[in-house]
Amino acid sequence: MLRLLIVDDSNIIRRRIERTCSASKFEVVGLASNGLEALSMVSRKDPHVVTMDLTMPKMDGIECVEKIMKRNSAIRILVVSALSDIETGILALEKGARGFLCKPFDDDQLKRALNELVEGLDV
Amino acid sequence: MSEETLKVFIDGVVNYFRHTSDKDVKVGSPYLVENTHPTVFDYTGIIGVSGPYKGTVYFTAPKILLKHLLLSLGEHETSNENILDIVGEVANTISGNARSEFGQEFMISVPVMIEGPPTSIQMPQELRSYVIPIYWKAYSAAVVICLESSSS
Amino acid sequence: MLHTLLGKYRNIVISIALFLLLDASVLLLNFYISFEIADDASGVNLSGRQRMLSQRMVKSLFDIEYSMENPIELERALKELNLTVNLFDTTLSAFDQGATVTGADGEPVKIQQVTSEKARVAVDNAKVIWKPYKVLLEDVQSDVDLFELGERMSAAISYASMNNLTLLKLMNDLTIELEKVASSKATRLRIIQTVGITLALVNFFIIMFHFLRQLKESDQKVESARKETIEILETVNEGLFLLDNNYVISSQYSSVLEEMFARKKIGGMTLEELLGEIVTNKDLETSKRFIALLFREDIKSNLISDLNPLRKIEVNIADSQGRFINKFFSFTFERVYEDNAIKDVLVTVNDITERVILERELALTKEQSERQIEVLTSILHANPELLQIYVKDVFNSLSEVNAILREPSKSDVALRRKLNDIHVFIHRIKGEAASLSLDSFEEIAHEFEQNIHEIRDKKEIGGDDFLPLVVRLEKLVKHAESVRTLTEKLASFASAAPSSSIRSINDGSWNHLDDLVQTVSERQEKKVSLVKSGLSEIDLSEELRSLINDIAIQGIRNSVVHGIESPDERLELNKGDAGRIDIRLARSSSSVLEFSIKDDGYGIDSDRIRAAAIKSGNWTEEQLDGFDQKRLVSLIFEPGFSTAKEHTRDAGGGVGMDVIKKRVNALRGKIRVQSRRGIGTKISVSIPFVESAEKAA
Numbered sequence: 028m029l030r031l032l033i034v035d036d037s038n039i040i041r042r043r044i045e046r047t048c049s050a051s052k053f054e055v056v057g058l059a060s061n062g063l064e065a066l067s068m069v070s071r072k073d074p075h076v077v078t079m080d081l082t083m084p085k086m087d088g089i090e091c092v093e094k095i096m097k098r099n100s101a102i103r104i105l106v107v108s109a110l111s112d113i114e115t116g117i118l119a120l121e122k123g124a125r126g127f128l129c130k131p132f133d134d135d136q137l138k139r140a141l142n143e144l145v146e147g148l149d150v
Numbered sequence: 151m152s153e154e155t156l157k158v159f160i161d162g163v164v165n166y167f168r169h170t171s172d173k174d175v176k177v178g179s180p181y182l183v184e185n186t187h188p189t190v191f192d193y194t195g196i197i198g199v200s201g202p203y204k205g206t207v208y209f210t211a212p213k214i215l216l217k218h219l220l221l222s223l224g225e226h227e228t229s230n231e232n233i234l235d236i237v238g239e240v241a242n243t244i245s246g247n248a249r250s251e252f253g254q255e256f257m258i259s260v261p262v263m264i265e266g267p268p269t270s271i272q273m274p275q276e277l278r279s280y281v282i283p284i285y286w287k288a289y290s291a292a293v294v295i296c297l298e299s300s301s302s
Numbered sequence: 303m304l305h306t307l308l309g310k311y312r313n314i315v316i317s318i319a320l321f322l323l324l325d326a327s328v329l330l331l332n333f334y335i336s337f338e339i340a341d342d343a344s345g346v347n348l349s350g351r352q353r354m355l356s357q358r359m360v361k362s363l364f365d366i367e368y369s370m371e372n373p374i375e376l377e378r379a380l381k382e383l384n385l386t387v388n389l390f391d392t393t394l395s396a397f398d399q400g401a402t403v404t405g406a407d408g409e410p411v412k413i414q415q416v417t418s419e420k421a422r423v424a425v426d427n428a429k430v431i432w433k434p435y436k437v438l439l440e441d442v443q444s445d446v447d448l449f450e451l452g453e454r455m456s457a458a459i460s461y462a463s464m465n466n467l468t469l470l471k472l473m474n475d476l477t478i479e480l481e482k483v484a485s486s487k488a489t490r491l492r493i494i495q496t497v498g499i500t501l502a503l504v505n506f507f508i509i510m511f512h513f514l515r516q517l518k519e520s521d522q523k524v525e526s527a528r529k530e531t532i533e534i535l536e537t538v539n540e541g542l543f544l545l546d547n548n549y550v551i552s553s554q555y556s557s558v559l560e561e562m563f564a565r566k567k568i569g570g571m572t573l574e575e576l577l578g579e580i581v582t583n584k585d586l587e588t589s590k591r592f593i594a595l596l597f598r599e600d601i602k603s604n605l606i607s608d609l610n611p612l613r614k615i616e617v618n619i620a621d622s623q624g625r626f627i628n629k630f631f632s633f634t635f636e637r638v639y640e641d642n643a644i645k646d647v648l649v650t651v652n653d654i655t656e657r658v659i660l661e662r663e664l665a666l667t668k669e670q671s672e673r674q675i676e677v678l679t680s681i682l683h684a685n686p687e688l689l690q691i692y693v694k695d696v697f698n699s700l701s702e703v704n705a706i707l708r709e710p711s712k713s714d715v716a717l718r719r720k721l722n723d724i725h726v727f728i729h730r731i732k733g734e735a736a737s738l739s740l741d742s743f744e745e746i747a748h749e750f751e752q753n754i755h756e757i758r759d760k761k762e763i764g765g766d767d768f769l770p771l772v773v774r775l776e777k778l779v780k781h782a783e784s785v786r787t788l789t790e791k792l793a794s795f796a797s798a799a800p801s802s803s804i805r806s807i808n809d810g811s812w813n814h815l816d817d818l819v820q821t822v823s824e825r826q827e828k829k830v831s832l833v834k835s836g837l838s839e840i841d842l843s844e845e846l847r848s849l850i851n852d853i854a855i856q857g858i859r860n861s862v863v864h865g866i867e868s869p870d871e872r873l874e875l876n877k878g879d880a881g882r883i884d885i886r887l888a889r890s891s892s893s894v895l896e897f898s899i900k901d902d903g904y905g906i907d908s909d910r911i912r913a914a915a916i917k918s919g920n921w922t923e924e925q926l927d928g929f930d931q932k933r934l935v936s937l938i939f940e941p942g943f944s945t946a947k948e949h950t951r952d953a954g955g956g957v958g959m960d961v962i963k964k965r966v967n968a969l970r971g972k973i974r975v976q977s978r979r980g981i982g983t984k985i986s987v988s989i990p991f992v993e994s995a996e997k998a999a
Binding site (some may be wrong): 152153156157160164177178179180181182184198199201204227257260261278280281282283285290 | 579582618620621626628674704707708710711712717720764765766768769770771772773775776923
């Protein structure tokens, strides 16, 4: 099982990702609603994969991606964000995220994106 | 279209004439013309504009004005070629000024010079152009601006 | 890498190795045989020396015999014999067994045991002869007295003279045989060399033939592949090119790319050079960052396609006329791998202009209809007849304003005069808009007026100070156009369905005429009351109603503007401050309709008509001098004699008196104007009236 951490300030999105992933090879090990929470969960739960919103209170996604990468650059981060700002999305990938999923998404798109993201990852 | 935008294009021309030996250049009161009847003199230098506004801006002048302009710049050879050159120069000044004023938002094309009748300048027929007369010595030329907002 | 190289070129590598091996072995053999031949040559020399030594031994024997008397000579001769015997003996045994001996030059020389049959026989026979010979010769050398020596000498000499020739012959045989062997080896060497070189040549030709053919074949394959690629690139209607990680475009690209970008020789350009002038810097920078992500191995390309900033991008390509052609391109990016590494990015460019324009048009149509609804709600409350008049009025005023702007003027004074002239028009547009509650017009006109005030306040005015005015002017024209479009549309609805609510405003009450009187009189700062009679009592055809409506509007405007005096003037004339307009519709007989519009104003001012006629340029002063009062008044029905042109403050809003006259004439009606200075004006129209079914209603 791959440990998955879900980071999003929207409760609905968090629950949706959790619901979509729990039936597959992922084990959801944490739900964070901002960057700070996410960082502490990364330390405690040691996830393989993180889904990351970009616009969040307290600490935004860009900063969070940067800090996670500093702690463990092997963690694979999928940015899940609205497409209002392509540049921010690109910035997140430049900081070390591995993929981008545009909101709104359907369950299939999410599953496909996550599967692609973890391709070649050994547990 | 704002008056500030119009002014940027006119300033280019006025600046150009201010650098001649006869600095006395006057801007006439601007007016509108239907594009079905464009204002064109003997020679015209056209630049294309794109960005928040798009369309055409051109400087048009009678041959006699351009000949005097050449002379005032110390050029005694008033051949057709030189006249086309000087029209291009003025248009270049307009586009240069516009580039520096509008910065990255706008894209300004390299000027194209034409000689002769208005049929060669194509502009949207349903639109109007702003005509700003330029008086220099005893002659008049014009800056013609036909821009439409890109958002509409 | 090496493996693949070997794989591709295995045959040629093996062949070349074989070639080298062959050459090397020929060379080695050559060396070996050459050494052997050198050995043989020294063997031949030494066996030749044996011949000589055998003779020298005989000579020494005789030398000894002659030197018996002289002990010094004897000793020398004995020593020489000793040397000769030793040399012969060691050399012979060397030929027999193989050993190193002293050569002619005193250096040691290695002698191989002789193997060839003839040489063997010669050596063996020589050995047989030599063995007793050697004993006899050694005896001679032993330290004995002269007598004994003489005894031994005669034994040795008799053996020598008996066997010397045989020994010489044997040594000769050996020499000849050794020479023969050596020469046969040399022959063999030549054969081997010839064969080796021949083989090498054959190998070489095989390589040449085989690989040239292979090369040619693969060249052909490459060429045909290249041709195919070029064909594809020439015919495909998408822009295709490869981009490396320095953003440099590949030398091969689809030819439609040049057309799309209106550029030549795109190969080798950077992305920046290609896009720099046609997209904004920001888009270019974002695109470069996006492409950099594509070259990162750790990122899945499928997972970033949403971030492609060029998926739908507006580009501006300058054409030969200097105009910017607006297009929409869609770029897609695919990684190109070589040996499992991302080598390039394949870029596909599609022109999606048509699709986008279609989308835009749809959106625009939607937006336009929304805007129209907005305009509609802003003018809906206004009386449609009045609105039409007003819009017409606005257009006329605006074209006047533009004409004023257009007049050449450079001086401050001239420009100030223009400003005042323009202000009159704009102020009226604003006032009328206010009275009709047309907020949108009022707002723009107000801005316009504000601009005028601002310019006026300047110490010195230049032409460029007028820029805000011309901007507002265009805004007003545009707005008036959209309102006109809308009112025309509404009118067409109305004529299609005469009972529509908008039209019905006119149908019954004719109240819009009251509105008009109020509007125009307010604007003219006059007091006017309108009295209508008979309008609603007679059923009129659509045609007649429209005509009467137009005459009424035109008449009211003329009366309020030109006829009725200002309240002050009226009071001075003892007329009461409010003027009065009477509109009457009646049937004078069963078949004639009488319509009249009468005011109690100043009356028609023939001087002003005269002045306007002169100004119009259609009549000369001489002509006008010949006109009587009635003829002069009738000029108001002449085409081109518009009150709008005559009095700028009172831009003609109606359809024009000339048009009205034509329409009346068309119905075989008559139009009459009566005017008395100081008393008022009356316009009467009589029209033949055909009974219609409507009468019954």
